[in-house]
Each structure stands twice: as structure tokens, then as C-alpha cells.
Amino acid sequence: xxxxxxxxxxxxxxxxxxxxxxxxxxxxxxxxxxxxxxxxxxxxxxxxxxxxxxxxxxxxxxxxxxxxxxxxxxxxxxxxxxxxxxxxxxxxxxxxxxxxxxxxxxxxxxxxxxxxxxxxxxxxxxxxxxxxxxxxxxxxxxxxxxxxxxxxxxxxxxxxxxxxxxxxxxxxxxxxxxxxxxxxxxxxxxxxxxxxxxxxxxxxxxxxxxxxxxxxxxxxxxxxxxxxxxxxxxxxxxxxxxxxxxxxxxxxxxxxxxxxxxxxxxxxxxxxxxxxxxxxxxxxxxxxxxxxxxxxxxxxxxxxxxxxxxxxxxxxxxxxxxxxxxxxxxxxxxxxxxxxxxxxxxxxxxxxxxxxxxxxxxxxxxxxxxxxxxxxxxxxxxxxxxxxxxxxxxxxxxxxxxxxxxxxxxxxxxxxxxxxxxxxxxxxxxxxxxxxxxxxxxxxxxxxxxxxxxxxxxxxxxxxxxxxxxxxxxxxxxxxxxxxxxxxx
Amino acid sequence: xxxxxxxxxxxxxxxxxxxxxxxxxxxxxxxxxxxxxxxxxxxxxxxxxxxxxxxxxxxxxxxxxxxxxxxxxxxxxxxxxxxxxxxxxxxxxxxxxxxxxxxxxxxxxxxxxxxxxxxxxxxxxxxxxxxxxxxxxxxxxxxxxxxxxxxxxxxxxxxxxxxxxxxxxxxxxxxxxxxxxxxxxxxxxxxxxxxxxxxxxxxxxxxxxxxxxxxxxxxxxxxxxxxxxxxxxxxxxxxxxxxxxxxxxxxxxxxxxxxxxxxxxxxxxxxxxxxxxxxxxxxxxxxxxxxxxxxxxxxxxxxxxxxxxxxxxxxxxxxxxxxxxxxxxxxxxxxxxxxxxxxxxxxxxxxxxxxxxxxxxxxxxxxxxxxxxxxxxxxxxxxxxxxxxxxxxxxxxxxxxxxxxxxxxxxxxxxxxxxxxxxxxxxxxxxxxxxxxxxxxxxxxxxxxxxxxxxxxxxxxxxxxxxxxxxxxxxxxxxxxxxxxxxxxxxxxxxxxxx
Numbered sequence: 001x002x003x004x005x006x007x008x009x010x011x012x013x014x015x016x017x018x019x020x021x022x023x024x025x026x027x028x029x030x031x032x033x034x035x036x037x038x039x040x041x042x043x044x045x046x047x048x049x050x051x052x053x054x055x056x057x058x059x060x061x062x063x064x065x066x067x068x069x070x071x072x073x074x075x076x077x078x079x080x081x082x083x084x085x086x087x088x089x090x091x092x093x094x095x096x097x098x099x100x101x102x103x104x105x106x107x108x109x110x111x112x113x114x115x116x117x118x119x120x121x122x123x124x125x126x127x128x129x130x131x132x133x134x135x136x137x138x139x140x141x142x143x144x145x146x147x148x149x150x151x152x153x154x155x156x157x158x159x160x161x162x163x164x165x166x167x168x169x170x171x172x173x174x175x176x177x178x179x180x181x182x183x184x185x186x187x188x189x190x191x192x193x194x195x196x197x198x199x200x201x202x203x204x205x206x207x208x209x210x211x212x213x214x215x216x217x218x219x220x221x222x223x224x225x226x227x228x229x230x231x232x233x234x235x236x237x238x239x240x241x242x243x244x245x246x247x248x249x250x251x252x253x254x255x256x257x258x259x260x261x262x263x264x265x266x267x268x269x270x271x272x273x274x275x276x277x278x279x280x281x282x283x284x285x286x287x288x289x290x291x292x293x294x295x296x297x298x299x300x301x302x303x304x305x306x307x308x309x310x311x312x313x314x315x316x317x318x319x320x321x322x323x324x325x326x327x328x329x330x331x332x333x334x335x336x337x338x339x340x341x342x343x344x345x346x347x348x349x350x351x352x353x354x355x356x357x358x359x360x361x362x363x364x365x366x367x368x369x370x371x372x373x374x375x376x377x378x379x380x381x382x383x384x385x386x387x388x389x390x391x392x393x394x395x396x397x398x399x400x401x402x403x404x405x406x407x408x409x410x411x412x413x414x415x416x417x418x419x420x421x422x423x424x425x426x427x428x429x430x431x432x433x434x435x436x437x438x439x440x441x442x443x444x445x446x447x448x449x450x451x452x453x454x455x456x457x458x459x460x461x462x463x464x465x466x467x468x469x470x471x472x473x474x475x476x477x478x479x480x481x482x483x484x485x486x487x488x489x
Numbered sequence: 490x491x492x493x494x495x496x497x498x499x500x501x502x503x504x505x506x507x508x509x510x511x512x513x514x515x516x517x518x519x520x521x522x523x524x525x526x527x528x529x530x531x532x533x534x535x536x537x538x539x540x541x542x543x544x545x546x547x548x549x550x551x552x553x554x555x556x557x558x559x560x561x562x563x564x565x566x567x568x569x570x571x572x573x574x575x576x577x578x579x580x581x582x583x584x585x586x587x588x589x590x591x592x593x594x595x596x597x598x599x600x601x602x603x604x605x606x607x608x609x610x611x612x613x614x615x616x617x618x619x620x621x622x623x624x625x626x627x628x629x630x631x632x633x634x635x636x637x638x639x640x641x642x643x644x645x646x647x648x649x650x651x652x653x654x655x656x657x658x659x660x661x662x663x664x665x666x667x668x669x670x671x672x673x674x675x676x677x678x679x680x681x682x683x684x685x686x687x688x689x690x691x692x693x694x695x696x697x698x699x700x701x702x703x704x705x706x707x708x709x710x711x712x713x714x715x716x717x718x719x720x721x722x723x724x725x726x727x728x729x730x731x732x733x734x735x736x737x738x739x740x741x742x743x744x745x746x747x748x749x750x751x752x753x754x755x756x757x758x759x760x761x762x763x764x765x766x767x768x769x770x771x772x773x774x775x776x777x778x779x780x781x782x783x784x785x786x787x788x789x790x791x792x793x794x795x796x797x798x799x800x801x802x803x804x805x806x807x808x809x810x811x812x813x814x815x816x817x818x819x820x821x822x823x824x825x826x827x828x829x830x831x832x833x834x835x836x837x838x839x840x841x842x843x844x845x846x847x848x849x850x851x852x853x854x855x856x857x858x859x860x861x862x863x864x865x866x867x868x869x870x871x872x873x874x875x876x877x878x879x880x881x882x883x884x885x886x887x888x889x890x891x892x893x894x895x896x897x898x899x900x901x902x903x904x905x906x907x908x909x910x911x912x913x914x915x916x917x918x919x920x921x922x923x924x925x926x927x928x929x930x931x932x933x934x935x936x937x938x939x940x941x942x943x944x945x946x947x948x949x950x951x952x953x954x955x956x957x958x959x960x961x962x963x964x965x966x967x968x969x970x971x972x973x974x975x976x977x978x979x980x981x982x983x984x985x986x987x988x
Contacts, residue, residue, distance in 0.1 A: 202535065
């Protein structure tokens, strides 16, 4: 049951072969067993969760069930959920109980989904290994000595270890796709503006986008049907007609033009990972796809541009955590300035402070033009690269991350090495494009453990349904996405 | 050396919208602290701003009223600084691309001493939309400071002028003109006590005849025209004295103390913040189309300049009278209502600027609170015009109407009606016995009496003394207790004396 697809679970619930309470309890039991070790969840409230499951069973009994009614979902702890402690992985918000619901939470509630709990994450979504979390790192279910990726590391580990049926994540520079790749799951970052950001704690507003993390493309499509939609409370939300993301899943791929950017296969990519990706591309050829070589010449600039723009926005977004109205306040201080300084010094971790400093610096008088403005200009060039590329192909493919899961502690003291984890994912955020990662095989590391490798699929704006189709067709002829880490049965 | 003062103003006008500029919270003044602070006002994690279209309409109205360029695309920026009453740690404002660009207003500077009244054009540099901060409340709890976020997010239009003013009088005339204009077009209630209209005044001095601007000091948050006048005068004297004593002016922000009448620096430029402005990624650029402008223009009332011109052409008023009546929309509305109620324009203008104004000033009342509403005034003037009462008698009636207001008079806006206002006026005339005597028989009897009693004067008149005639008219009016129709008295007297 814990391995079942969302569709199967939905059918079981509808046929009353299992109740939502039973299904939810099954996952809660697994959480009890495995979470103390994996640390995927940092916010659990069994009472609330089971109450939702009971309400879902009532919906099912009343014949009001939708596809996700009664299905237990994990929520990244970046979404405000009324009555739930919502920490964003930070000491700053360790005791913050949200008094309102994020739009994403509202949508899952309306769909009758059950909130299993809040998942661990890098502090304020800043990190690629989940090691910046105030609540401790998360273990990769495939190898407990390794990281699950980040920032949505808790959600990735929870799906991978079958501690939930599916989860939500957010992706500012790769935070859905990189952990999906490292944990062997299917994750989708939609086009910027497709999922409301209301109630999703901001890191870098012009880049943040929420999306599903699940076992398969089909599951992601069902999640997207709940998550996507216009929200008048988010000015950057796009007022588009509601779409059914499952509608194209079964289309054949004959004639699909797949673009391979040469920059994604250059220096920096792990050889074994590269081989897995090549094998996956070969599989697509068999499915009828046509391979086109393309170029995204400004790929190399995406990381420096990102590390100007994202910290700039973050430095401003995180100013509200001042200890005045909510969140951490230092126990003792001499005056207002001292209260600000101590509260923020104590409440934020090192990586968050580093980015606040960078962001403050690049926005300062005298530096703004050289950093922030220049970065915005390059951001437009990066978007133009994709615009040009999509004249020649329908989707772009490549690795989601340059390597498989790395050892915990391996990169914590080397921020640049850590930042390079997002080399293949960041440019889509800068362009606002949708991107996903799907399990494409395994690479065996030096210690002999097989670790998952993710294939990235990048689509044009609003092309999520096609990307899900492209992923789903691959998942019909491969079984990588059904593999589960050993020892977690 | 002769000095010249150079003044520019930045005015924060609170826009009259029901809800805040970026959220649905109410903007009502005076509620219990933090009862109008929604999740956006408090800046909870995850909240986002959504622009209030009504605030944009207000900005467009202002732009149209000052003949300004209205930007087809303007951008909201974040002004970053820490302060307890600034919940997000930044204020959403407009920086490089404001919604309203260059425009102008014409001010009337009143006569002072030997200087006659004059008009002057003051150029508007820009006007931009932004959100207000909350308030710090000190002392409500012993030893603690509180924060009231009711005001946080209230929409403001900050209106900035060029350094075009050359005296405190010009600055005050501009501020008054702007104060009236924003109320006229209905975007601000103008309540200075509640902070709806706050002025920051930039003052510098330079040797007369030179072009280079001196170093300016900014007087913050002036909330009365009287204080503005005093503050500028003090600041100007202080700057001139400082320079004449060989000192230099440091750029600074100063506060005016109404108790001492002095300005005092609160922070110097060295301590100035670097606000790290950048475009707010949570808001799309604001786009204003030609259609938007046309729609707003259609909703706008007639503007003061246009109304002034119309008063001159339509009612034959002098430029001065027309300007005086259109200096305030309430006064203009009152005048128009009086004319509509039957008064001739010229006497109506004289009464509004004369008797009505004098009474209001004496009692410190606004014209909207006048116990004699415009319909009553119209009826009163109708009775002068039709000869029912003399002008002098009308003053008595006016006084009576003023001191014992009719219960039906609520405000000028309450729809009156000639049916009852004429009745009221007629009743007062009757009660006071002021009805003019126009009956020929009665007047002839009075004149005969006067002629008989004043034979000497009659002789003088006949001997060629013109003055004696006026004296006889006076005697006749006196005998009628002022009620005789003076024109009739004149005519009959001439006839009787064979003149």
C-alpha cells in the first residue's frame, strides 16, 4: 500500500478497501519507526492529521471525494498552515505557530488531502543538502551517510522512504529537482506564477515556486491539479484557465524534439552520472524522440547571477524577522538596536547570514549598478538563450545535478562547491521556466552503494502537461521510479 | 548682503480609500490599536502585497488635476530600513519610476504690506504612491514601547515640488492650494490633525542674484499652516545668521517645536540610511493606459481653474471674485447652490464673500456647517430682488436665520427646496416687521407728513440746495421705520417737489 500510486490509493479509498484513517495511520506508524533516524519531518501533530483523515472519510462516505481525498501528503515546512508550527527550518521561527493557511495548504485542504506533517528543509530554503536546517540534517534513505539534497530534503526523503504518499516542495534554484534527483523521485518545478506563493515563506520572491515531489509523473500531475491555479492574493500569480495536467500523459512521443545543451554535458559532470543520462536519452530515442544539439551559452553565468539576485531579494525578505512582532527575540538586550542585532544573530544560521550579507552588499549605494542591475541584464540573456533553444526543440534534457548524493559534511565548509550543485537547475528559475527531475537509473559510488540519478526535463512556459507526458512515457518503459531504498520495508 | 530663500515641499497625502494600499484591511482612523492590522499589515511570514486599484485612481486624478505626465509604466520599489513601526523591514514606495511626473499648480499669494497679491506657477516634480508606516506608542505600558499597526499600509501620495518658492508666504500659499486641491478632487480628507496631510519643507538660502542652490535643511512633518509659516521664517533667519557669522550649513533633517517657535536638527546627513532601493519582486509594474486616464477623467469634478473661468463667463463675476469663490470646493458649491435657489450671481457672490464668510470666520465654522444653507440665502436674496425687503433689512433677517437656525438646515448638501426656505424667510420678515412698504397711498401719506413738518428744508431745496432733497428722503425713510421702498420714496418726493 505504501508503494501504491496516488491513483491506486484513490481507487482503494473510493472502493472503501481502506479508509483514510487506516492509510494515514499506516504512514504515521512508518514515521514513528523511521523518522527518528531520517529526520524528514520536523513538525508532526497526529491529532490534527487524524482529524483530517476522519473528515476525508466523511467526504468519501458522502460521495464528495476528489482524486486526492483522504491521501496523506507531507508539506514542506515553508508553507504556513493554520495552527501548525511553521519554522522554515530556522531557529528564528522555531516557535512560530501560523495563524493562517498558505494558498497551497488551502487547496490541499479543499481537495480533502491529509496533512501528515511538516518536512525538514534547509533554513529559509537556503542550501543544497538540508544541512543548514536548525533542526538537524536529513538522511538520504538510499544511504544514511549521505545528504538528501536541498532545500526540500525532508520532502524528498519522506517520499523516498515512503513516509508519505507524496509531498510538496519549493524550488528557488533547484530545491525540488536536485533533492528529487538525489533521492530517486519525480519532482516538478512549474512555470513561475502557476502555483500561488501566498503563505509560502519567501526566500527570493522572483524565483520561488512550489511544486510536487512524488514517486511518478502521474502522481505529480494529480498533485499539480490541486496546486496550480490563479490566486488574487499573489500579484505574480498568472490568471490562466484551470488545466488538467493528466490530459496528455498517454500521448506517444513520436517526433518529440529533445534538445541537449552541450553546456550541460561539459566539465563538472560526474562521469557515471553522465553515462546514466546518456542511457536515458537512448531510451527516449527508442520512444521516437529526435535528438537535437542545442546551446545555452550563458549557463556558466547562471550561478553568479543567481548569487547576486537571490541574496538581494532574501536580504530584504528576511528583514521582517526582527524580533518585534513574532519569532525569536533575544532574552536580554540594552536598546532597540541591540535587540535587533542579538535577535537576528541568534535566530539565523551561518548560511542565511552569509546571504543576507551578500544581498545587502549588492544592493548598497555604489554597488547596485555593478551587481544587481548587471545581474538583471544577464538574467534576460539567460532567458533569451532558452527562447532561442525552444525554436529548435520541444523539451530540453540533461542531468538535474552534477553528481549523486554526497556525504554529509562533505561540502558544508565550501559554499561554492555547494552552490555548484544547482548548476543545471538555476537557469530555469532565472528564466521562469518549468523543470523536472525524474529517476533515470543508478550510479555506484566508491563505497559500492547504488545511488539514484535524476534526468532533468526542461519545458517551455506552461508546458507542464507535455513534460509530464514525456516523463510518464519513459516511466511506462522503465522501472527506476518504482525502486525503493533497502531496509525500509 | 541681500539673501534669497529657496523652498521646495514634499507633501504626504493620505488617500481616501476604504482599504489599505496593499491589503484588504480598513483604513479608518482612531480605532483600538492593531484592530485594523491584518496578516499583511503585521508582515507575517509568507504574506504578499496586492495593489489597491482605488489608490491608483487617486494618483491618476491628482496627475490630471495638475496637468502632469502620467507614467504608462511605473514601478514599486522597496525602501529598506529597520524600525519597529515598519513591519516588513522595508516600505513599498516608488523610486526611479513614479506614477505621476512633471506638472504644475498656480498659486495666489495674498497681499502683504506693500507687496500686492500675485499669482505664481509652482512646478511639481513628481508624485508617487507608497504605504504609510505604523506608529510607536510610548508610555501606554510602563517602561515599554508599543506598536500600533493600524496605520501601516495606509495609501499615501507623496507630492514633490521643484525648489520654486521664494518666501514662507509662497510656501504656505502652495500648501493651502494643494490642501484644497486634493480635497476638491476627493482623494484626501485634508485632516491635518489626524495626519492626513503632512508637509516636509526643504529650506536653503543663497545670496540674491546667484543661481547655485545653498545647502538645504528639511523641516519634517509640519501639520499646520501656521507652524509652517513660523518654521520657515525661523529656519530662514537661522540659516542667514549662521552664514553671516561665517558658519556653514550642514544638510540635516530638523523638527519644528511649536512651543519655542524654533527648528532643531534631529539627524545629520552622515547618519543617513542607505535604503538599498530595488524593484519589489512581489508586485508587477503598474501600467496606466489611455483608457484608464479617460475613465478617471470622466469621474473627475470640474477643476478649480475651469470653474473660475466659467464663473467669469457664465455669471459675469470679476476674476477676483471668481478666484475667491473657487478657492474652496465647498465655497464654490455653496455659491452655485445659492444661485440655483434663485439668487442673482453678483449679489450671491457678495453675500458669500461678505456676510456669510464674516460669520463663519467669527465662529470658526466651515461653510458646510453654516446655519444659513445656500437655499435659505438664495431665498433671502430673492426677497431683496423682488423688493420685499431692503438690503439693510435683509441683514437683519440673515442674522435671525443664523442665530435661530431652522431644524431642517443640516448642511448645504442636504437637499433644501424653495418651498420651505422661502416660507422660512418670509416668516422672519413678517415676525420682524421688516416687509418693505410699497403701497403708494401709504408712502404718499408719509411724505405729506414729512413735507409738512419740514417746511424749512423744502424751502432750502427750492432755493437750489440739492442736499436738502437727500435729507428729506432720510426723514421719510425714518418715518417709515426703514420699511418704505426707497426708490418709490425718491420718485414721489421728486414729483411732490416738482423737481
